[in-house]
Amino acid sequence: MGRRFFVGGNFKMNGSISSVKEIVNNLNGAKLDPNTEVVVAPSAIHLLLVRESLKKEIAVAAQNIYYKKNGAFTGELSVEQLNDAGIAWTLLGHSERRVSMAEVAESNEFLAEKAKAALAGGVGVIFCCGESLEIRKENKTKEHVLSQLKSAASAIKDWSKVVIAYEPIWAIGTGEVASPEQAQEVHADIRAWLKSDVSPEAAENTRIIYGGSVSEKNCVELAKKPDIDGFLVGGASLKPAFVDIINAKS
Numbered sequence: 001m002g003r004r005f006f007v008g009g010n011f012k013m014n015g016s017i018s019s020v021k022e023i024v025n026n027l028n029g030a031k032l033d034p035n036t037e038v039v040v041a042p043s044a045i046h047l048l049l050v051r052e053s054l055k056k057e058i059a060v061a062a063q064n065i066y067y068k069k070n071g072a073f074t075g076e077l078s079v080e081q082l083n084d085a086g087i088a089w090t091l092l093g094h095s096e097r098r099v100s101m102a103e104v105a106e107s108n109e110f111l112a113e114k115a116k117a118a119l120a121g122g123v124g125v126i127f128c129c130g131e132s133l134e135i136r137k138e139n140k141t142k143e144h145v146l147s148q149l150k151s152a153a154s155a156i157k158d159w160s161k162v163v164i165a166y167e168p169i170w171a172i173g174t175g176e177v178a179s180p181e182q183a184q185e186v187h188a189d190i191r192a193w194l195k196s197d198v199s200p201e202a203a204e205n206t207r208i209i210y211g212g213s214v215s216e217k218n219c220v221e222l223a224k225k226p227d228i229d230g231f232l233v234g235g236a237s238l239k240p241a242f243v244d245i246i247n248a249k250s
């Protein structure tokens with residue numbers, strides 16, 4: 001059996017109760033490709049609203065978690081709380097948390113702890129990686145992306161609940177999408193690394209999705225590439241056209 005196409009929507013710090021309800025209503029009423037697994041990641045304040053109102057075929061993700069159990073960690077969300085609320089996934093390592101929000105600057109080691117905690121608690125991980133424009137210009141994309149993944153791999157025993165999101169920073173929110181060839185090249189490098197450093201099964205079965213200015217206009221061409229198993233969508237996940245991206249393979 002092939003890898004199931006996977007489309008995630010990252011709402012980031014966007015949306016009001018009424019606009020999020022509108023997105024939910026749109027998804028609930030849309031005809032979605034049943035072969036595509038869909039996960040949406042609203043802001044923490046909207047997680048419960050979305051989980052309670054969205055059809056059950058669509059899973060819900062947190063945008064972040066803390067790796068400790070419940071306790072004195074003001075402002076954080078635990079894996080146990082996600083489980084209690086029916087939130088089955090979490091994003092981890094988005095570049096906005098690794099790099100753009102310099103005050104946060106999540107390190108590879110910190111993210112490995114989070115991945116370990118999420119998976120131990122049965123929460124799936126959409127693990128983000130990707131290079132800056134400077135790194136790409138220095139021809140160090142592969143080395144950089146694999147170093148981000150290697151650190152997380154030490155904490156991952158079961159890859160069946162992990163989706164790798166390759167998101168070049170220069171393409172996130174910029175309208176400058178990676179070409180299908182650029183994305184495919186990095187996805188193939190990641191898959192080759194999974195095969196050599198993790199296992200042939202992990203290489204065969206792990207979804208590697210692309211993120212960075214994916215839209216209804218570019219998704220079909222990207223989806224044709226053999227190692228692009230879906231998308232992580234930011235801005236366009238807030239719009240009705242998200243449905244077209246979910247159905248990119250139909």
Ligand code: PEP
Nearest residue numbers: 172173211212213234235
């Ligand atoms: C993202 O936030 O993960 C993302 C890819 O954003 P956008 O689609 O807006 O570039």
